[in-house]
Amino acid sequence: MDTVSNHENMQQCRDRDAMAAKLAALSHPARLKILQHLAEVEACCCKDVVDRLHLAQSTVSQHLKVLVESGLVRFTPDNRRSRYEVDGDEVRALAESVNGLLTSCCGLPAGEDAD
Amino acid sequence: MDTVSNHENMQQCRDRDAMAAKLAALSHPARLKILQHLAEVEACCCKDVVDRLHLAQSTVSQHLKVLVESGLVRFTPDNRRSRYEVDGDEVRALAESVNGLLTSCCGLPAGEDAD
DNA sequence: ATCGTATATCGCCGATATACGATGGATACC
DNA sequence: GGTATCCATCGTATATCGGCGATATACGAT
Numbered sequence: 001m002d003t004v005s006n007h008e009n010m011q012q013c014r015d016r017d018a019m020a021a022k023l024a025a026l027s028h029p030a031r032l033k034i035l036q037h038l039a040e041v042e043a044c045c046c047k048d049v050v051d052r053l054h055l056a057q058s059t060v061s062q063h064l065k066v067l068v069e070s071g072l073v074r075f076t077p078d079n080r081r082s083r084y085e086v087d088g089d090e091v092r093a094l095a096e097s098v099n100g101l102l103t104s105c106c107g108l109p110a111g112e113d114a115d
Numbered sequence: 116m117d118t119v120s121n122h123e124n125m126q127q128c129r130d131r132d133a134m135a136a137k138l139a140a141l142s143h144p145a146r147l148k149i150l151q152h153l154a155e156v157e158a159c160c161c162k163d164v165v166d167r168l169h170l171a172q173s174t175v176s177q178h179l180k181v182l183v184e185s186g187l188v189r190f191t192p193d194n195r196r197s198r199y200e201v202d203g204d205e206v207r208a209l210a211e212s213v214n215g216l217l218t219s220c221c222g223l224p225a226g227e228d229a230d
Numbered sequence: 231a232t233c234g235t236a237t238a239t240c241g242c243c244g245a246t247a248t249a250c251g252a253t254g255g256a257t258a259c260c
Numbered sequence: 261g262g263t264a265t266c267c268a269t270c271g272t273a274t275a276t277c278g279g280c281g282a283t284a285t286a287c288g289a290t
Contacts, residue, residue, distance in 0.1 A: 013144070016142050016144045016148060021142075023142040024142035026135070027141075029280085032135055032216070035220055045237085047235075047236060055279080056279070056280055056281075057237075058280065062239095080235080080287055081284090082237065085188070086220050098214070102207070105150055106202075106206035106207045106210070110288090160266075161266075162267080170249080170250095171249070171251075173250065174249050174250070176269085177268095182252090194256085195267085196257095231290100232289100234288090234290100235289100236286080238286100239282105239283080241282085241283075243279080245277080245279100246276080246278095247277085251271090251272090253268105254268095255266105255268090258263100259264080260261100
């Protein structure tokens with residue numbers, strides 16, 4: 001079983017890793033708040049976020065970095081201010097993935113397919 | 116701003132904390148895998164999971180505990196074997212919450228309005 | 231050139247997460 | 261009784277996280 005069906009397993013594994021990584025980026029209240037704020041204001045710089053959260057600038061910068069590295073937030077190094085904005089496509093894709101996984105975990109009255 | 120709208124802020128804050136906590140429970144590949152397995156087999160004991168993941172029994176037990184504490188998995192101390200099963204209501208509720216939040220964050224595909 | 235602002239990064243720490251083996255309790259089976 | 265199995269928990273080691281202050285960098289304004 002370790003020998004044959006490795007392709008699918010590997011792929012599933014990667015998917016899980018990828019999803020887990022993105023969920024990890026969302027698993028902190030501050031980052032959820034930042035994401036919501038970014039969505040509300042379209043795009044903003046680091047200081048805007050600092051002014052809204054009760055966190056040091058360095059901490060906010062870290063959280064923003066985590067969000068950017070997760071791919072859910074896009075970063076444009078504007079001249080002086082930075083520009084952070086939600087990556088709608090990424091977020092939408094994640095929403096679908098999460099929805100799919102969770103739905104397959106809770107619904108599925110009877111005969112189901114699973115991935 | 117600190118004086119008036121505290122109720123909503125507190126509530127939002129709690130919601131965020133709660134969601135972040137549940138997402139944290141899902142932010143590990145092993146736990147995602149466990150959740151999927153639990154969904155597939157309806158319910159199972161710890162050893163079943165151990166046999167399927169390449170992890171020590173104690174580690175699996177820990178992951179199961181995290182899932183149970185998050186509320187997404189229910190635990191019934193059967194006589195000898197433990198019984199773990201997905202809590203469909205909880206998972207469904209989380210799916211809705213996540214979907215709501217992410218959808219409100221990703222620009223809403225075809226220009227509909229948020230909540 | 232100097233100052234002020236905005237930002238990222240570094241160094242540090244306490245806290246938490248992850249993994250394992252070992253232990254002991256409970257239950258089943260002989 | 262004795263033995264095997266299942267499981268949770270403890271102890272331990274390591275890695276990562278989350279937060280902050282301090283510092284470096286970049287740039288506009290004076």
